[in-house]
Amino acid sequence: MLVGVYGLGRFGAFWADCLSARHTVLGYSRNPKRKTGPSVTRVDEATVLECDVLFLCVAISALEDVLLRIRRRISADSVVIDTCSVKVYPIRLMDSILPPSVSLIGTHPMFGPDSGKSGIDGLPLVFCPVRTPEETAAFWRSEFGNMGLDVRDIGPHDHDREAAYTQGITHFMGRVLDDLRLEPSAIGTLGYHKLLEIIEQTCNDPFQLFLDLQRYNPYTGEMREKLEQSIKKMQEQLGAGSEQSWLDRPISGS
Missing domain, CATH: 3.40.50.720 (NAD(P)-binding Rossmann-like Domain)
Structure with missing residues (x-):
């Protein structure tokens, strides 16, 4: 053959x-x-x-x-x-x-x-x-x-639905993290180094593959919307300006 x-x-x-x-x-x-x-x-x-x-x-x-x-x-x-x-x-x-x-x-x-x-x-x-x-x-x-x-x-639809939340989200997050220009760190945790591995693995592939994964899977749009909603939810739980509130607050006894 x-x-x-x-x-x-x-x-x-x-x-x-x-x-x-x-x-x-x-x-x-x-x-x-x-x-x-x-x-x-x-x-x-x-x-x-x-x-x-x-x-x-x-x-x-x-x-x-x-x-x-x-x-x-x-x-x-x-x-x-x-x-x-x-x-x-x-x-x-x-x-x-x-x-x-x-x-x-x-x-x-x-x-x-x-x-x-x-x-x-x-x-x-x-x-x-x-x-x-x-x-x-x-x-x-x-x-x-x-x-x-x-x-x-x-089946094709079952594959694409599951792949959107496995391969699709992995490639999407890899490109997002790459855009942050993250660098290796001497004090980086194991989890941080795993993130760098995701960047390396996904960004080794052609950018066209990333575009095609997102554009030609009928379920990746839904995945990105849910991801955006989850990020927004976490931001709301943190509260607006929370990173500055304790910096500006007077310390008791000072």
Whole structure:
């Protein structure tokens, strides 16, 4: 079985290397400077579209253009698997744009080059079979399990709802904290150093991923509104000007 990876950005190159441990993997990127492991064969676009199975590892915001570009060029009986960090939007696009003969599976590997740098064994992968024979879905469910992944069957809306309050809020807070220009501190607590780790992990990813996570998940707007309400609630509990009230108050006996 020939497995193709379309898009060799930071995640795509990492994922191609993971797949190459069990499959012959061909990789395509518009950028010839993208680096991949030695077990991944770089090919042109036409060649990668001939693969039996095609993993789409492109930005969420670029997916529609890619699907429109390849829909008449992929093999009629191929299996297309997306790896986007949201699921409702890409599954809807694939189902609408790609030919009915093409089998579709939605996935979200809940890890990346940073969290998977020491190996992917035990890490979760969300699995959403869309338009595919049960035997094909069963094969890839089993195959991901054989790679050591913790395969979770979750519907697209359930995934996006939960991801908004896990991955979405993590990336949002990472960018907010990064904007504060926080620095390492010799007296920083363990909790503070964990915050710096969140900044490093989330801001290592392209800013486009952050934008796409917030814009293409139908539940992240609700998450941000609730976050804003919680911040406002904490501010109200502190009281206006509370940080100055004790500074200005005379001390008894002075």
